[in-house]
Every structure is written in structure tokens, then in C-alpha cells.
Amino acid sequence: MVAFLRGFVYAMGGCSGGWVQRTVERYNCEKNSWWWIAAMNCARTRGDAAVLNDKIYVAGGNNGQNYLNSVEVYDPDTNQWTFVAPMHSQRTAFSCVALHGCLYALGGFNGSSFSLSTEKYDPAEDTWTEIPAMNIYSYYFHAEVIDDTIFVMGGNFDAYAHLSWNVSYFDNKENQWCKVTNMNVCRYALSICVIKNLPNASDYAYKHTDKLIEEKRKNKWLIWRTPVRSRLPRRRTH
Template identity: 65%
Template sequence: MSRAERDFFRFRFSLSVAILRGSVYAMGGCRCDRTAESYDPKTNKWSWIAPMNTERSDGSAAALNDKMYVAGGCSVGDIQNSVEVYDPDTDLWTFVAPMHSGRWPFSCVEFHGCLYALGGHNLTSSKLSTEKYVPAEDTWTKIPYMNFYAYKLNAEVIDDMIFVITGYYDRTKFVPQVACFDDKENRWHQVADLNVCRYGISTCVIENLPKASDYAYKHRDKLIVEKRKRTLDLENQ
């Protein structure tokens, strides 16, 4: 096999990425099977770490309790519900309790010491429950459904809430959708939609912005009025 052929089979897409201890971890994905690696920005180098126990494409990862969790994804045509955790001190992957539902492509996020699995679909359903993992008990618990069903979504934590951002297809058109979860109320709230529908979205949190809650459901009517006014102003120019 030529070097070009080897490089082709080593590239990864539909992978899982997360940050742990200031390093970027890239895991699984098509073409790279179980492999995993980490990037140290101080040395500007990528290093191989121990491979995962399971091949995962379109899984999702998040750091929790100073360890790396990777969940779900597709493996040789099977949709995984398995979850494994990486300990950087021992360079070992260990299975923990599986999710209630196999799912891909979805989003995991750490929130208040728990791991949340959001969205996705499997071979039988796209209406998957939202669930969270409690590491101290090694158990997954179902929580209220989101206000919509979607995959290829992304989740972030800001203003002490989980925000889910996605675009999904409702059989007639693609629809932008944003929602947030308040664990104190144990419910989802609708949030102002994106201006443009984005599919297979990627997101990040930027600190020191105005409170994200300003854009939540309780201000939605005001935001819609302001948006319509801006549109009319542009049309009248």
C-alpha cells in the first residue's frame, strides 16, 4: 500500500471531539475505527492514545470528572448504546452502563456532574428520549423529551442551562430550532430560532456575552416583533 493510500485510510470524519485537561481529543470516526489521539497546544503535537473498545462513527464525547466519555455512534452497521470512559492517568478505556437507546448522530454534554445524551436516531426510531448519566450510580435516567426530534445537533451549557441547536427536516422543509433545558424546573423551553437553518451544526460558547436567557422563551414575542421591525425597515430603505 502506498503512503497516499495509507493516509487516505487514516483520515477521520464523523468523529467525536472534546477537551480534557487543556488538550483536544479526537476519537473514532469513519476510516479510523477505534483509534484515538490527543493534541497538546503547548507542544503543537498530536499523540496516539489507547484505542477505544468499540468502533464509533457519529458518536459523541464529553469530559466529566477529569475523564473522557464517548457514547453511541455507528459500528459496522449497528447503532451503539454502549458508553466508555478514558482515564488519561492510566491510558485505559473502560465500559460503563449503556444508554437506554442506541443513537447516532447526537450530542453529549456535561451538566451539573452528569452526562446528558441528546437527540439522534437509530435503525427503528428518531423519537429518542433524552437521558442523563449519573457517574456515582453508574445509571442512565430518562428526562423530559425535547420540544422536537432531531439529529446532527449540538449542545452547549450557558447561563446554567443546556442549549440545543439544530436544523431538522419536517418532511416538507428544513426548520431551524433551538431549545434550552432547565434542570431546576426539569423542563425544556423554546428559544429564538436561528436566522438560517444549519444542518450538521457545530457550536461553541464565548464568555462575557449578554445573558443567553435574554433570548429564551419568555422574551420570544418581543424578539419576533423586533425582527419584523428590522425586516420592514430594510424593505423601506
């Protein structure tokens, strides 16, 4: 898990040599150096982190044996991690973002189900509340906030490695999820970020969108026209 707070980059947990870590280190951009800080209370991998109210929240993940619903918060003034109310669902490979003073936990996998509800945390009440589920089931995707709106992109949407190019956003006023234009390619275990005031944004746009859309259309037509029997996997003979 990674977060940015007060000019520092924080790296938390993860795996090293097969061991799930609870260690945390902080990167000073000006000095180009890493420093150890207080370790988390739980070892975690495949969780997620977000900054809310000048603190870092880390939620969910896996400790190498169990899926987690626990949540802890780091206070940079005291260099301490403290548990807060746990999520309703255990979650791994999900995404966590902060919006309008609340923490949102989106999607993921709990060891048996991909159809996890979306929930948000109110730090003033120390409570989690379920909100409308995303309009796609997904894990190993990523979410970011753009213009006070949560966007979710890519990932897997079932247990059969069906990758997604879906993009959705949460309409906070209508309290519902809406679809927007798909990405050009499917992406799994991706990462996204927001860059403000980029003057040459068009330089980063995909240059062959029309060609790619035509290829998608042809591929769908070919799959539809192919006899079902020829699309089934062949049995092995011994």
C-alpha cells in the first residue's frame, strides 16, 4: 500500500520473500532518502490506503492466512497506528479512496465472493455504512477521485480471469453508479493517478482509438459467428 501525505511518500506492508510485512517506511523527496517509521498493528498485503483528515488509513488485505476487514489509521504527529471500526466485509485486491470527509471501500474479494458491497467510513462516528454496490463486480482494479467524483477502472470481474476495460463513476448526489466510455484495452492489477493542469494532455492520448474500436467490433463478430463446439476446449486423450 502506498500513500502521499505532507510531502512524504509512505510504503506500507506488502510481501517480501514470501513473508507478509507490517513494516512502514517513508520517503523524503528533498533528501532522496527512506526512513523507517512505526510499524502497522497488522501485517497486510493486497490491502489499500487513502489519506483522510491529514492521516493515513490502511484497510483490508491478507495477512498470509486470513482475509482482513480490519482498518487502522496513522497519525504523523504521534507516529502511531490505531485501530478504528472494521469494515463490514473482508476485502483483498480492492480499492480505497477518500471523498467529502469519508473513506470508501470498493469491490474486492473476500475468499469466496466477488460481489462485495460498497461501504463508506465516517471518522466522526467511527462507523461503516453500506452504499449502492458498483454496477460491476470487480477486483484488482483501481479507483481515484477526479473533480469530486470517484472513478473505478479495469480489473477482473469474476474467478475466470475475465479482464475488464470498464470505467464507472459514483454519482454522490444521486447515490448511484454510472458507466462511462470504456478504456481502449483491458487492464488488470493496474494503477492510476490524477495529474492536475497538464498542458499537453493530448500527447498522452491513445493515437489509434478508431482502429482499436474497429478491431473490437470484428473480434466480437467473429466470436459470434464461430460454432459453439469449435470454441470449447478440446479434451485430452491419453
